Amino acid sequence: MLGPRQEAQAALFYEFSLEDHIPQNHLLRSIDRFVDLSGIRQYLAEFYSHTGRPSIDPELLIRMLLVGYCFGIRSERRLCEEVHLNLAYRWFCRLDLSDRVPDHSTFSKNRHGRFRESELLRHLFETTVARCIAEGLVSGQRMAIDASLIEADANKQNSTPKENWDTSAIDPTDAPRAVREYLDTLDEAAFGAASEVQPKFTSHSDPASQWTAARKGPAFFSYSDNYLIDTDHGVIVDVEATRSIRQAEVGSTKTMLKRAKEKFDLHPERLIADTAYGTGPMLGWLVERRIAPHIPVIDKAKRAEGIWSRDDFEWDPESDRYICPEGHDLKQFRRNYSDPNRGPTGKGTMRYRALKLTCQACPSKAKCCPDTDTRTINREQDEDARQVARDIAKTRQYDISMKLRKKVEMLFAHLKRILGLGRLRLRGPCGANDEFLLAATAQNLRKLAKVFPAPQQTRKA
Structure with a gap:
């Protein structure tokens, strides 16, 4: 028979627990076990004033950002709406039903201020890598390197040809933040000093981005996201943002290998990469440090068929x-x-x-x-x-390495297809670096959650 009409009735008191309404197999339950933000307040203490209004808890902001990058929520306005509505997101961010979600502008103020001054996002990423090492997912014996183009938040309509671009005409005091960052990185090997060749076009809104046609299609402005991974479980050991040119991408390899040695005492016995990294100086640098280069050599000495090479x-x-x-x-x-x-x-x-x-x-x-x-x-x-x-290319280990190299490409495919990072939302070298660090942190956390899922608990009858 037809039952009574369902009507919402306001109640004076509710007995409600977020813990009981989050599924045991939810991804955030597994991720939450590996997120340790207990030291963030102490890490940021010197970047807060001793007077004034109490600030929003930085741990809440970081948890919200992790939710956004783990689930591909690219807009911070939409992220605030999703956290407001989604019970699982509230549970992960330690928000009760009555707690207010921070305004989206809070992220920008903290990102351009204390987060970048303290390099908090780099600290967060390295903390996640350290957890992966502690869980036995990283051996440090075999590592792979590669780069992927990520479209910048810029377009050709707002750009200038290289013959008309003049940095001396820019007033740093009146320039946008992305332009000031561009001027600050002109002498860095990852950006301005990577090559003397000027790009065909320079963007007004993000001049540090590189005009490139590397995808064999319509050219666009982009940055390169460089990953150094451990091939055991595909854990990202380091990440670096550079210009989208080969010199900058190859140069970032040295930076990431040095940093992995300093931070985690990881010194691989072999490095796996594609032909772009097979230059003489790069191979010499690796051999000098006793790292076996499982890399195809760039060799232009081949002659026509029938001629001695x-x-x-x-x-x-x-x-x-x-x-x-x-x-x-x-x-x-x-x-x-x-x-x-x-x-x-x-x-x-x-x-x-x-x-x-x-x-x-x-x-x-x-x-x-x-x-x-x-x-x-x-x-x-x-x-x-x-x-x-x-000589290494003639061995069976080299064939295995070429198969393992695909793990880097799989991470980039996951980054763009699942996490939605096909185009940057932030501008400038710092913005690109922030996005790449947060995305790599999210990928490592998802890896930990996949390998070590949260234990399932039977519900009480």
Whole structure:
């Protein structure tokens, strides 16, 4: 039979517990077990005034930001609405039903102030990494590095071509925050000093972002999100924001490896990366620190089919010479004094040449140097390290490493598809760094929650 009409009736008293209404298998229950913010107030104490109105608890702001980045809530206005309505979010943020949610403007004031001055978000990320290490998810033996383009909050309509861009005409006192940050990073290796080549266009709203067409489609302004991960469980060990150019991305590798050593005493036995990191100086830097480079070598010495390449020549380190397949020598110097035409080129390479008379009379000239009088081989200063990488590429461990490298790409796919970070919301180098740190923290927390889910409790009858 038809039951009575359901009507809401106001009650004078309610007995309500948030704890009883949050499902035992909810993601936030598992994440909450690994979020330790007990030391944040002490960490930020010196950045608060001793007088004035009591502030909003910084732990509440951090918990709300973690909710936003864990569930892909990109807008802080919407985040405040969701926390106001969602019981699980209130429970995680330690808010009762009657507690008021902070205004969205509070996040901006704290982010541009004490959060950046204290590097709180970096501290939060490193605390999460330390927890992953304590739980046994990080061994530090095998690490992988990669970068992904994240679209900046800028567009071409509000930009200037490189021939019309003049930094001397900018007044720092009257410039927006993102422009002031751009001026401050002109001498940093991750941004302005990464390359002398100026981008084709420079954004007015976010000049530190890079105009790029690396995706083989329409060009756009972007930043590069660089991840250093441990391949055991795909935990992000370090993260760095840079310009979207290869020099800056490769340079960030050194920064992150040094920081991992200083903060967590992690020194990998091998580093896995793609071809973009296979430059001579990068490989030399790794080999010097006894890190095996499982990286494809950038090698432009290959010749046309049927022509001898450098691999066909034998290197004799004791005599500082190459020996061609016919048994002839290619030397850098043939006299007692340095010949500038045959010596170092000044670009970190050495040139080895055979004698002209020898090459002209050689029966294999058509296979060696058909278009030149003599055969020349250029050898980089880091050629020994390049050879180490070539030898590693022939091993079975290298094949395993190339499969493990996909874990970095999977993290970037998760970052963009699940967490929704395909386009930045904050501007400037600091804004990009803040977003990347919070996103990496959220990914590590979700990893901990996946590996160690909250224990299920049976409900009382």
